[in-house]
Amino acid sequence: MSSAHFNRGPAYGLSAEVKNKLAQKYDHQREQELREWIEGVTGRRIGNNFMDGLKDGIILCEFINKLQPGSVKKVNESTQNWHQLENIGNFIKAITKYGVKPHDIFEANDLFENTNHTQVQSTLLALASMAKTKGNKVNVGVKYAEKQERRFEPEKLREGRNIIGLQMGTNKFASQQGMTAYGTRRHLYDPKLGTDQPLDQATISLQMGTNKGASQVCVVSGTPGEMWWGRGAATPVA
Secondary structure (H helix, E strand, O other): OOHHHOOOOOOOHHHHHHHHHHHHOOOHHHHHHHHHHHHHHHOOOOOOOHHHHHOOOHHHHHHHHHHOOOOOOOOOOOOOHHHHHHHHHHHHHHHHHHOOOHHHOOOHHHHHOOOOHHHHHHHHHHHHHHHHHOOOOOOOOOOOOOOOOOOOOHHHHHHHOOOOOHHHOOOOOOOOOOOOOOOOOOEEEOHHHOOOOOOOOOEEEHHHOOOOOOOOOOOOEOOOOEEEEOOOEEEEOO
16 A cells, blocks of 8 residues: 555645644754653654654654553554554553543644644653653653542531532621611602702602602593493493
């Protein structure tokens, strides 16, 4: 099977724009740190082009076997494309078991087809962080925080159920200051008259509505067969 089956042609349009943005995020300083780490562990020289030197998956498989012996049972030395892809796939499975999170791991084509070297670099940095967490001497990456588990006695857990968190709200420091007391007379004023507004809170503006001057004149009422208009006037209904 020819290598043309695996290699893509040049990217155009949106694909080229995305590829260029990913390439801009690539950190060459990190590449040098990763190169020194991998070559120091495996004892093999990667070559001038870092990604091309990892493309066949051989160094990657040997590298994870140094970190975790027996991770990859068979390393294919063949130059056939499918053997090289198999090496990369075995490396990905091995680092997953080693502890690298799936969302941090590149896909085989990201390396083999040169589509996303930035993601390959991110995966190797995540591997470095995991190796450092496991106690390996690594000069690149950051050490993951160790999990801290806390255990509480049943009595403490029961006490916690009686406490209301502040996220549920609280009435601490609440008061009725500024509220109209029950039974207090509430004054009315008309803002259209231009009079000064009262300074207290016991006054209702006419803009809020009022029942002053209200009556039941012209209110329709009655019983079946009758209709009453106003007070004392009745009109029989047939």
